[in-house]
Amino acid sequence: MTIHTKITISKVYHYTHNTSLYRSFFFAVFLILIVTTFVGLSRLRISIGDESSKFKKIALVNIRGLPEFRLEGNGVPLPRNPECTHWDCFNIYRCGRTGHDRIAVYVYPPMKYVDDEGFSATELMSREYLALLQAVVNSKYYTANPHEACIFIPSIDTLNQERLRPNLTSRALHSLPFWNNGENHLIFNMVSGTAPDFSPLIELETGKALIAGADFDRYSFRINFDVSIPLYSPVAALGENNQNIHRKRSWLVTSSQLNLDIYYLGVLQKLSYQYSESLLIVDACHNHNYTKRCKENSNEKFSYPALLQDSTFCLIFRGERMGQFVLLEAMAADCIPVVVMDGAVLPFNNVIDWKRAAVFIMENYLHTLMDVLGKISPKRVRQMRETVRFLYNSYFSSVDKITITTLDIIQDRVYPHWSRIYDDWNLRPEEKNTNPLFLPLTAPKSHGFTAVILTYDRVDSLFTLIDRLSRVPSLMKVIVVWNNQKKSPPPLSSFPQIQKPVKVIRTSANKLSNRFYPYNEIETEAILHIDDDIVMLTADEVEFGYEVWREFPDRIVGFPSRTHRWDNVTTSWKYESEWTNEISMVLTGAAFLHKYWSFLYTTAMPANVRDWVDEHMNCEDIAMNFLVANTTNKPPIKVTPRKKFKCPECVNNEMLSADLGHMIERSQCVDRFAKAFGRMPLKSVEFRADPVLFKDPFPEKLKRFNDIGSL
Known part of the structure; x- marks a missing residue:
């Protein structure tokens, strides 16, 4: 039986035609929405940029010629709220407007607040309060834009109550444009109260403001809201x-x-x-x-x-x-x-x-x-x-440190997930956990190591090194960091044909720090950092170095060693390359490190240290020794007696370390890095690891490592 369709061919045609029209219409609407959104965001970004450019960093220079602000009689300041806590008097939603997890602190421009008769609310700003404000303005927390601020600090000197008129000063605080009953405002005070009562609190109408004070007792201190600071002594x-x-x-x-x-x-x-x-x-x-x-x-x-x-x-x-x-x-x-x-x-x-x-x-x-x-x-x-x-x-040696510590404490409250722990605040560097890696006492041998080779254009030396490394039993992978942006690396087909994978990574800039970047291609815990001209190491020496690293996975374990010393003439630290009984550094031109240190070098190394290394193309190995020693408080470990590490195929002018100026710079590095870290973390030791039976008169077949160089 034949069933006739109820829709003619012409109707079907018109139906599909209308569908395509609808699709075209909605597609056009979608495009218009995208264009409108893009234009709107662009204008918003421009307006934000223009808005931000209106705010300039305040200058704390002419505190004697401040503009006057006449206090009017309107408005009644609210008294201090004794029940305030971080959760009900602090507006957390004002924080986080800068796009990073850090409080933004705004300092009001300094002004002279006077009443109708011309009497000033406070005396001339003290030297200590000026230093306090300058510390805030120069800190990482400062913002010149009050609309993105999380904390507001008045430029009214409230350090010493005896130098101010409480009633006028309370009115001056109330007149601040963002006061809002003191919400998110921070008041510093070191001398509170007056005779005969000597109140432990500054006698101002501070509303919901946080008080950083030096005279608190347990009854006046609002736990997890106020901050107790010391009374600064200029003669200390x-x-x-x-x-x-x-x-x-x-x-x-x-x-x-x-x-x-x-x-x-x-x-x-x-x-x-x-x-x-x-x-x-x-x-x-x-x-x-x-x-x-x-x-x-x-x-x-x-x-x-x-x-x-x-x-x-x-x-x-x-x-x-x-x-x-x-x-x-x-x-x-x-x-x-x-x-x-x-x-x-x-x-x-x-x-x-x-x-x-x-x-x-x-x-x-x-x-x-x-x-x-x-x-x-x-x-x-x-x-x-x-x-x-x-x-x-x-924390206490200057007004600057007292101020920044106060802000650090508030920062930890606002962003507890980034806060410092007990050890960070209280333990001296030498007391802290000496093994941050949480590794087994001995790293598993089966995991092997990855060789990371930093190179520029010494292709012949590079190929020789890869060929020699391929004979090391524990090698798992070779990563070549090609640091030359003007010249392409040779094709992989021209590399030595070895049984282990070889990966070439091209960098975007010629920086020594590229050798320590935590590349995703590094899959082993152990990394052998090695220069392309270190071709004199034998397979036994490299394998023995890896065995020693397995016993000490939190240390730098390697071959070329150096030391440092204090120069009484120049009153500075010096880099010493002479052969001595002591070592305090193992150079990363041929050294085993845990990959954790690459991550720490990239993310936690002081920026001024890393930038100096990249700018001067020197001292990245010294910087890594400082970083590891500063964290572990342990010296590196030198393995095998070899001391000479000269490229036999290279002429002197090809070797970076052959330049006399290079050695002078390295002494400057040691002294500069000690200042950047705030101490000299390098530890000297009279110790070297050699294989068992290394020099014993036993048949070679009884020794595991036979091919160990003497110098």
Whole structure:
């Protein structure tokens, strides 16, 4: 039976024709939307760029000729909210507008705030507050654009309450354009309250503002909101100890604080009768000079704070205010603080473990002072002294460091996933975990290593090296980093035909740091970094080097070694290439490293170090030694006795290290990198690893590694 269709051919044709029209229509609409969106985004980007260009970095120069701002009588400032926490008074949504995980801090332009009668809210800006603002402006946190700011810092000097008019200053704060009841504003204060009450809080109407203060007690401090800072002492630097930190000191404990409470003074006087050779009590001399102290009941004078360098422990008492100059003065002299202040909130207490650096004695138990200190072992004293110096140099030695540490703490609150852990804040570099790799004690042999060869255009030497490396049993892959952008590498068909894969990676710029890039093609834990002219190593030497690295996977293990020394004439660090009994560096022209170090070099190496290396085409191997030693606090390991590493096929002018200027630059590198890392991390050692039975008179068939060069 035949079934006739109900749709004629002509109708089918018109139907398909209409469908194509619809498709064309929607496609045109889609194109219009894309073009409109693109134009809109372009205009938005241009407008944002124009908007950003309006804001310029403030200049903190002429603080005497500031423009006046007359305070009007409108608006009532709200008092400080004592219940504030990070979660209800801090607007987290103001942060993150800059496109990176870092707080942006805006500093208001300095102005002179006056009332209707011309009276100023504050005195002339202090030197300390000017340094504080300058530290913020020069920091990585600063932004000139208030619309992208996460934290706002007034340019009103609130460090010392005695130098301001609280009512006028509160009105000045309230007049700030982004004040909003103090939300996300940071107020710095080191001297709070006035006589006779001496409040632990600055007596301003601060609303929801964060307070970075030096006089907090446990009742006034808002945990995880406020920041406790130290009372900065301008004279602390005069007492900084540049001598041997562990030298013997004349006094066990010293009390040097002025205007001591009569109760504390009475207890100390009783103790001094029994411990006159261990306890020193000094006070102001008759003609008062802060840099002089006189022994109690005596005319014997001492220079202060240098006096504290001769004492093991220094007493810190509660005064009219909690914050005391003597805390930083003692720490600068490497004197261990003995804190006798019940309820005190020590500086940066939410990140610093003060029990590692200070002794705490309750006020009512001051009479046990000498018994408590006498029970502290010499080893513990040494550790505490070193911690005191570390904390002072890291966080307290200048207004700049106090300011930046305060911002670092707020940064960790806002971005906890990037925050520093306990070890980062409290442990000296030599105390930190010495193996960041979390590897087995001995790396598996079966994994083998990848040879990464940095080359430019020495093709013959490169091919010779690849051929020799192919004889090393543990080699898994060869990666050639071609650092020449003007010339193409030879085709793989012209490379030596070996049983292991060879990969050529062309770089976009001729940089020495390219050798340490963590390429995806590196699949093994171990990397043999080697220059294209190191063709003299035998297969036995390379295999033995890998075996040693398996035992020490967190170290640099290699062949050419160097050392460093201090030059007393130039007062700088020097690079030493002479053959000595000590080594402190193994050059990465032929060395095994864990691939973790390539990642760390690329992501965590100080930018000024990496940029200097690439600009001068020198010292990338020294930089890597600094990086590894700074992290592990361990020296490298030299293997085999070979010391000569000259390319037999190369003429002297082809070798980068043949230039005398090259050696001078390397000394400059060592000194420059020590400053960049903040210390000299390189460790010297008189150690070299050689194969068992290396020189024993045994038949060669009993030795595993026979082909080991002598020099």
